[in-house]
Amino acid sequence: MFKKISNYFNKKNLKDEKYSYLFNKPHEDEYVCFDCETTGLDPKIDDIISIGAVIIKNNMIVSSKKFVKFVKPKTKLQAEAIKIHHIRECDLEEAEDVDDVIEEFIEYIGNRTLVGYYLEFDISMINKYLKPKLGITLPNKIHEVSAIYYDYKIEKIPQANIDLRFNTIMEDLQIPFMGKHDAYNDAIMTSLIFIKLKNFPKIKIK
Numbered sequence: 001m002f003k004k005i006s007n008y009f010n011k012k013n014l015k016d017e018k019y020s021y022l023f024n025k026p027h028e029d030e031y032v033c034f035d036c037e038t039t040g041l042d043p044k045i046d047d048i049i050s051i052g053a054v055i056i057k058n059n060m061i062v063s064s065k066k067f068v069k070f071v072k073p074k075t076k077l078q079a080e081a082i083k084i085h086h087i088r089e090c091d092l093e094e095a096e097d098v099d100d101v102i103e104e105f106i107e108y109i110g111n112r113t114l115v116g117y118y119l120e121f122d123i124s125m126i127n128k129y130l131k132p133k134l135g136i137t138l139p140n141k142i143h144e145v146s147a148i149y150y151d152y153k154i155e156k157i158p159q160a161n162i163d164l165r166f167n168t169i170m171e172d173l174q175i176p177f178m179g180k181h182d183a184y185n186d187a188i189m190t191s192l193i194f195i196k197l198k199n200f201p202k203i204k205i206k
Helices: 002-012 017-023 079-085 098-109 119-134 145-156 166-172 183-198
Strands: 030-038 048-057 060-070 113-116 142-144
Touching: 002 017, 030 098, 030 119, 030 183, 048 098, 048 119, 048 183, 060 098, 060 183, 098 119, 113 119, 113 183, 119 142, 142 145, 145 166, 145 183, 166 183
Parallel strands: 030 113, 113 142
Antiparallel strands: 030 048, 048 060
């Protein structure tokens, strides 16, 4: 109910009616899992440097429709961020303008439900650019895999201290790691987590 109310007011701020489809009811059993790499961990001052995304349809990853884009940031890459994603400023010399990438990303996700790991951060990064451009924040329904995993574990082991680290979830669900840490690989691995959790008998994805 709260999402419907917030989207009602969100839609009123939409600057371009051609994007009104973002507020339509999402596709049944069709999702977009995405991940952002950034210059740092503060959405207010840091920038996106890459976005990786895949479509999940009928419990399958549609790898032929992947979204992989590198973005030229306006802020300097933080040393701690480089240690995580190993992307250097010299790697972004051929990167695209963020306005173009955001527009392509919005067209890619459409009105599909979004999936991710600690998705709140990635959405806040997208909204940083989307709000000035279209006047809205992402209206899409979202599924956070760490929250789904928590509900799955807490039912099995009530009052347990659930470890929600990405590697721990992967190991517990016996999902293989996929090489280097980047936005696209992270989106693929997060998709595998989501698909596995979604198909457990007691997990209800609304």
